[in-house]
Amino acid sequence: MKIDKGISHPIHPHHKLKLEYTEVPFNCDGCKEAGIGLKYKCQKCEFDLHKSCAMAPPSFTHKFYNKCVFQFLYRPPGEIRRYCDACRKDVQGFVFHCRRCGFDLHPCCANLPQVLEDGQCHLRLCTKLSSTCHSCGGKEPGWAYRSECNTYNLHVSCVKELLVESWQAMYLNVDKNKLRELQTRIPSLRGTLQNHHGGGRGGGGRVKKCCEIAGGAVRIIVSAILGDPTALIAAVIGGFISR
Template identity: 40%
Template sequence: MKYTEITHPSHPHDLVLGSAEEPYQCDGCKEVGFGPCFKCGQCNFNLHEECAMPEPSAFHPFFSKCDFRFYENAPGSSDRFYDACGKDVRGFVYQCSHEHDLHPCCMKLQRTLIGDGVKLHLSDKVSTRCLKCGSKEISKGFRGWSYESSCGQYRYHVACVKDLVLENWRRGYFDDGHNTMALQIMVRNEDIVQQTGGSSSSRMKVSKYWRMAKVALTLIISAVFGDPTTVVATFIASLLSS
């Protein structure tokens, strides 16, 4: 059953499910969100769907020995970060006795994404570089979670996709339909870029590679941000058409 109106203990007014036309800060986890959220009609209060309706306890297959509990404020040290995306824990969190922390949205990420000939799997142990940052690690000693294609050619950190969308929204790329974001990502793969000056066959391979990489990126954006706003959806369409 899908709820469209709820009460929440963190807020005095009823919250209604709607689509935000602009990016918003979730008042639960304190992260920026796009698309559907529960929002207050009387004041500027918003919650991700995942933050608005968390489970009291949860399990994740990446942490087979952990029983996660939901907290509005993480117990223990304030210097903590989410294991999946590396972001600082500033609000709602799932935490286990082994002190692993998961963002409510990361907890519910789909394990498998499929679309237009691309199949991606969520992984916490990626062996090759992210196409956005060009590294296996988000930061020194920390890999985070990634989506990787079955063929092994396309992979993106969840954190990199989040940062990518936010960075390019701030730069106005969503407003004018530029495909700069896609171009910046793809040139990270040096082996592919080196082929661009080659034969017609090489250029066709490059074109196919870029198209499939864009499909992969589109699937991940939708998984991370949910049903995108009109602005983000338009941008995703521009990725696939370029």
């Protein structure tokens, strides 16, 4: 039987880090982004790393940027404020950076799969949307997942925002009405699907089915963003879509 002796990491050299699974959200001490599921944790102090941060390669290339070579850095380069070109969120810690082009990627964003498939949903990662995001209603820059039938689109950044806000409501003892308020953040999806399928006889069943599929889409996007989230957290976010 193989015993996990842990790993050493340069930014936490005094203690070993062991791989574990958690259903409680954590902040990664490497990239400073939220996480859940598999992580490397110090057993002696409060120090956590996403698996993708702990095991990041020195460099890599990405399909979306075929002229770039991304180098792994422990902190953002230079003095100016930098943001991830995938999720458009600030880069505050570990980052993959292309010195030639100036692009930056959070380690978790760099590992997002090109295609997500759960049997019903087929979602493809893209660098921009041709139609609006069902969460924010816009086409702002940033990566997004688009369904094969183009019925629904979701920015990676929008899913991240919903995750963080829902976790704050559930785990940080903020206003108990927070979860209810978050449910209004995607108010137009049902109406969008209603218009897409028509409001006549039989339309309700099709709308319900599409809402269920859309909820499933969010759940597998959540899985991609965070690696291995609990079904509870994923279901909360999926519920925003299907209501």
